Amino acid sequence: MTVSRETDKETAFEWRLDDLAEQRDRTFIVTGATSGLGLVVARVLVHAGAHVILAVRDLIKAEQILPLITSGGTGHAEVRELDVASMSSVNAFADALAGDGVQLTALVNNAGVSVPTFRQGADGIELTTATNVVGPAILAERLLPLFAGPAPRVVLVGSNFSQRTRSAPDLDRMSKPEEYRQLRQYTASKVLAAAWAVDFSDRLAAIASPVRSVIAHPGVARTGMSDQAGGPVAKALASVVVPRIARTPEDGARAILFAATAPDVPERVFIGPGLRRSDARLHVVPVRGAAADPAFRSRVREFVSALSTAPA
Numbered sequence: 001m002t003v004s005r006e007t008d009k010e011t012a013f014e015w016r017l018d019d020l021a022e023q024r025d026r027t028f029i030v031t032g033a034t035s036g037l038g039l040v041v042a043r044v045l046v047h048a049g050a051h052v053i054l055a056v057r058d059l060i061k062a063e064q065i066l067p068l069i070t071s072g073g074t075g076h077a078e079v080r081e082l083d084v085a086s087m088s089s090v091n092a093f094a095d096a097l098a099g100d101g102v103q104l105t106a107l108v109n110n111a112g113v114s115v116p117t118f119r120q121g122a123d124g125i126e127l128t129t130a131t132n133v134v135g136p137a138i139l140a141e142r143l144l145p146l147f148a149g150p151a152p153r154v155v156l157v158g159s160n161f162s163q164r165t166r167s168a169p170d171l172d173r174m175s176k177p178e179e180y181r182q183l184r185q186y187t188a189s190k191v192l193a194a195a196w197a198v199d200f201s202d203r204l205a206a207i208a209s210p211v212r213s214v215i216a217h218p219g220v221a222r223t224g225m226s227d228q229a230g231g232p233v234a235k236a237l238a239s240v241v242v243p244r245i246a247r248t249p250e251d252g253a254r255a256i257l258f259a260a261t262a263p264d265v266p267e268r269v270f271i272g273p274g275l276r277r278s279d280a281r282l283h284v285v286p287v288r289g290a291a292a293d294p295a296f297r298s299r300v301r302e303f304v305s306a307l308s309t310a311p312a
């Protein structure tokens with residue numbers, strides 16, 4: 001399946017896990033590989049012959065699930081510690097990979113949270129923002145020199161929620177405990193992450209980098225995400241709406257695996273399933289809402305840069 005590198009109109013195509021090509025001699029990082037979509041992505045890649053670095057915050061949990069990922073696979077998996085919400089952890093992880101001479105095919109920025117109440121990560125950054133936006137962005141920047149081989153890429157696991165949000169998130173409100181609302185914060189974080197990914201695409205193109213910045217989303221998938229629901233709205237969504245429309249983690253992971261491995265992959269679009277579970281195609285939809293606005297993207301770049309360098 002070949003899809004043009006950039007697209008300004010919606011397209012859809014059939015793509016199944018069986019369509020995934022062999023990935024021998026290729027190295028992928030999957031953040032948050034201990035559960036849900038990340039675990040499936042890592043397992044499928046190892047079964048396709050890849051070397052997969054499981055970038056996880058909980059080493060004990062990772063060692064427990066390692067056999068699930070590797071058994072019967074022809075590739076390899078190794079576990080490395082990474083707390084994406086901590087800038088010192090992101091820097092240490094990137095330094096260790098560089099020191100070990102790792103050559104990367106793709107970084108799958110999958111780790112994500114939806115936190116019920118206001119919390120801060122290790123650097124004092126609000127936790128949803130640190131995990132879903134700042135950490136993945138700085139990780140991609142830091143790993144840039146390590147990408148090699150044909151069509152290397154950074155894959156952001158985004159959310160279709162952000163495509164449906166018309167108004168731009170208020171960046172000042174993102175760090176205010178008194179204004180914290182779980183669903184609004186999660187959606188805003190995914191809008192910011194998408195905006196950052198498009199801005200990164202533009203910056204990579206400007207320096208003629210071979211690295212691509214692509215966005216995939218799982219639709220709604222049955223994973224640990226629903227267990228994080230806190231308030232009444234989030235709980236109702238998780239207990240009533242999600243079970244009706246959710247896909248299996250394997251089905252949700254399809255778009256991420258396509259985005260991570262397809263020889264040609266479009267940028268500045270969302271790649272993911274449609275709303276109906278009976279629709280087995282992957283849809284390629286231009287980035288919409290605030291993330292489509294270059295001025296907002298510049299503000300997000302500055303916001304991420306300021307947060308990542310602010311003293312804790």
Ligand SMILES: NC(=O)c1ccc[n+]([C@@H]2O[C@H](COP(=O)([O-])OP(=O)(O)OC[C@H]3O[C@@H](n4cnc5c(N)ncnc54)[C@H](OP(=O)(O)O)[C@@H]3O)[C@@H](O)[C@H]2O)c1
Nearest residue numbers: 032034035036037083084085110111112220221223224225
């Ligand atoms: N499920 C859906 O319907 C849906 C829809 C749209 C987008 N997404 C996105 O898909 C991605 C994967 O989520 P999921 O649905 O698979 O949920 P999940 O089962 O809760 O998995 C989240 C993963 O992220 C890891 N993680 C969280 N914070 C981390 C940190 N600071 N450092 C390193 N790893 C961290 C978790 O590790 P632990 O095991 O240590 O907790 C876990 O492995 C997220 O980015 C999410 O926003 C999901």
